[in-house]
Amino acid sequence: MSKKIPVSASQAPLQSPFASLEIAAPPAIEPLPQQPERTPKSQRIVLRREKSRRAGKTVIVASQFPTHLSPPELEVLLKKARRSLGCGGALAGREMEIQGDQAERVRAFFESCGFAVAGPG
Numbered sequence: 001m002s003k004k005i006p007v008s009a010s011q012a013p014l015q016s017p018f019a020s021l022e023i024a025a026p027p028a029i030e031p032l033p034q035q036p037e038r039t040p041k042s043q044r045i046v047l048r049r050e051k052s053r054r055a056g057k058t059v060i061v062a063s064q065f066p067t068h069l070s071p072p073e074l075e076v077l078l079k080k081a082r083r084s085l086g087c088g089g090a091l092a093g094r095e096m097e098i099q100g101d102q103a104e105r106v107r108a109f110f111e112s113c114g115f116a117v118a119g120p121g
Contacts, residue, residue, distance in 0.1 A: 043114075046117075048119050060100070062096040063096075081109055107120075
């Protein structure tokens with residue numbers, strides 16, 4: 001049977017197994033350099049209206065996005081466009097297909113994002 005340790009009396013601290021080690025301060029961590037924010041300013045995209053192979057439904061296709069935009073960044077931009085325009089859309093390769101014949105609204109959206117837009121509207 002083990003001895004009971006009184007908790008009300010002050011106790012000697014336990015011996016630390018790391019007491020004999022020399023602990024130096026950790027090296028200063030330099031912050032990572034800030035990468036410049038990639039802005040699509042003056043980057044040109046092209047809009048076109050398509051109806052073929054869609055059972056008569058019209059879509060606006062946005063293409064020729066800058067190559068520095070990765071597919072996940074294009075997905076985020078498409079999601080933002082769908083929410084802003086209140087419509088559906090899909091990403092086909094590096095082209096965005098936005099449902100509905102609303103070229104003026106799509107143009108205004110991409111211009112508000114900083115793109116130079118060519119095509120209908």
